[in-house]
Amino acid sequence: MLLTRVFTMPDVRRRLLVTLLAVLLFRLGQHLPLPGVDVTAVAAADRPDGRLPGLLDLLTGGGLANLSVFAFGVLPMIAAHWVLVLGGILLPRLRAAAEAGRAGEALLARHARYVAVLLGAGSAVLVVRMAVDGRPPLAGAGTDVLRDTGALTQITLVACLTAGTAAVLWLSATITHRGFGEGLSLLLLAQVAAVFPGQVREVARAHGGWAGAVAPLALLLALALATALVVTVRHSARRVPVQYAKRMIGRRAYGGTTAYVPIHGGRGGFDAMLLGSLLLLLPAPPTPWLVAAYALVVLVGVFLRGALGFDAVGIADRMKRQGGFVPGIRSGRPTAEYLSYVHLRVTLAGAVATTLAALLLAGVLALPGLHAPGAALGVTTLVVVVRLGVDTVLPTARQIGSRIRRPELPPLRGPGGRGERTAT
Incomplete structure (x- = not known):
């Protein structure tokens, strides 16, 4: 019965569709290769073994290994959060903003977006230089994955990766304000759900x-x-x-x-x-x-x-x-x-x-x-x-359940004192 109410209530249906569409676009961006990247060479590249490369692949949803537009996933947003946490310890202004209520939260959220874009731009420069030198991330040395290594190509790749970080920020904010759950957590869950089963399957197949x-x-x-x-x-x-x-x-x-x-x-x-x-x-x-x-x-x-x-x-x-x-x-x-x-x-x-x-x-x-x-x-x-x-899963499920089970509005009282129920 609850499942049928999900599709019959307009507000719940709209929020659910916004969330699913944002996650779908996010995963599509993590499979869309950057311009000038040789997809065949990327697929044939040797992947390094170990827990640290596996964790990095998990936190980027496989986008960094594929050199996609959303290569960094939500990793710049997570790093920006920790930068602000450490900055709150060292900078009195950030510490005061954290204690200022909603106005301070809005200020910190704006700073977090700026820091995330800057971290994405810095990481983009590093990744592009590694790819030009034949050492792309999560691939063996000597792997040639770029068709052209000119200056214009490098600038284009850095711009695309930085724009991808900004687009992920927008998708996260869209889920938070117009969908269900917290955007950063849901996008991270989508990354983990895409990579973690494959890691378990590879371990089982190896033994x-x-x-x-x-x-x-x-x-x-x-x-x-x-x-x-x-x-x-x-x-x-x-x-x-x-x-x-x-x-x-x-x-x-x-x-x-x-x-x-x-x-x-x-x-x-x-x-x-x-x-x-x-x-x-x-x-x-x-x-x-x-x-x-x-x-x-x-x-x-x-x-x-x-x-x-x-x-x-x-x-x-x-x-x-x-x-x-x-x-x-x-x-x-x-x-x-x-x-x-x-x-x-x-x-x-x-x-x-x-x-x-x-x-x-x-x-x-x-x-x-x-x-x-x-x-x-x-x-x-x-x-x-x-x-x-x-x-992520439990709070999102509670949010959906609360919107499905929310009580009806009380009847309005007319001039004669009789209650009349109106549709909302």
């Missing part, structure tokens, strides 16, 4: 036998378990009850209600998992010490992110000013100590659960069908896949 058949199934099971564990940790919370005293203001009574202070654990787990997985981006098999360092980075990163993001003293003072108290705990400093104690336990539990999910992804790659020095699959790739499942 063959029972290992090649069982290992992909075990990989899918580990991804599902890790996703379920991360979702459970992120959405779970310890709700501390808060009782507000009853007050009389004039003839009316206020307060006397019960509220809750939600304490979450495991926030910022994906950032720690991505940071720790960089230790495993090596062509050699990961050693036990390297895996232990990876787990320690995830555990400490998630714990510190949760511990530093909770102000127990501020919450206790605000509760005291509003006449609230935790049953059985005195207001003021005892309440702050109790909230800190609860938050410490919840944060530690969330950090341990996130570390188990990270080790699950690292452990599945040790299977015979997936454990190979030249395999394209790595822990970073699996972390990206899990993050897209949590931060």
Whole structure:
């Protein structure tokens, strides 16, 4: 019934068509070759093995290896986001804009677009120079993929790649404002969905036998378990009850209600998992010490992110000013100590659960069908896949469901007091 309502509601149908058309144009641009590129030579070029080239191919959707118009995919947008994050730490103006509400968000979004285009232009110059020198990205040295290496051709290629980055920015903004979901995440999901199954298939074909058949199934099971564990940790919370005293203001009574202070654990787990997985981006098999360092980075990163993001003293003072108290705990400093104690336990539990999910992804790659020095699959790739499942698929599905199930407008009241329902 919900599926039929998707196609019968005009607003939902229009947004869904805009999203699908934008993704289709994005994937078409990642297959459209640049002018002057020899498609036959690109297809026949030897691709380097290893987890780092596989991750780069995943983040560009195969466009960089094919030297397409959208060669960089959403990679400049991701890099621009991290540039602004680091800039917010160093530049007070960016830090103030991040705390200024919607106006600051609009300013940061505009700066992010400028930075993304500049990064795309700089990357275009680098890629074109590599192709001219016979060293195109994700291809072996000595590969001649350009029919002409003149100055005009190089300028044209740089202009096309820069324009492709700007076009990807426009498609992302179109999905965000007129479609479903967040544009950057959905385009990244389209890239991963196009490249990741092929990487799994290549690994299974390289080993063959029972290992090649069982290992992909075990990989899918580990991804599902890790996703379920991360979702459970992120959405779970310890709700501390808060009782507000009853007050009389004039003839009316206020307060006397019960509220809750939600304490979450495991926030910022994906950032720690991505940071720790960089230790495993090596062509050699990961050693036990390297895996232990990876787990320690995830555990400490998630714990510190949760511990530093909770102000127990501020919450206790605000509760005291509003006449609230935790049953059985005195207001003021005892309440702050109790909230800190609860938050410490919840944060530690969330950090341990996130570390188990990270080790699950690292452990599945040790299977015979997936454990190979030249395999394209790595822990970073699996972390990206899990993050897209949590931060893209689930929010988009909730957004579509909320628009399908939204309640009807209340009936309008006429002069006679009778309600008349009008079509919207």
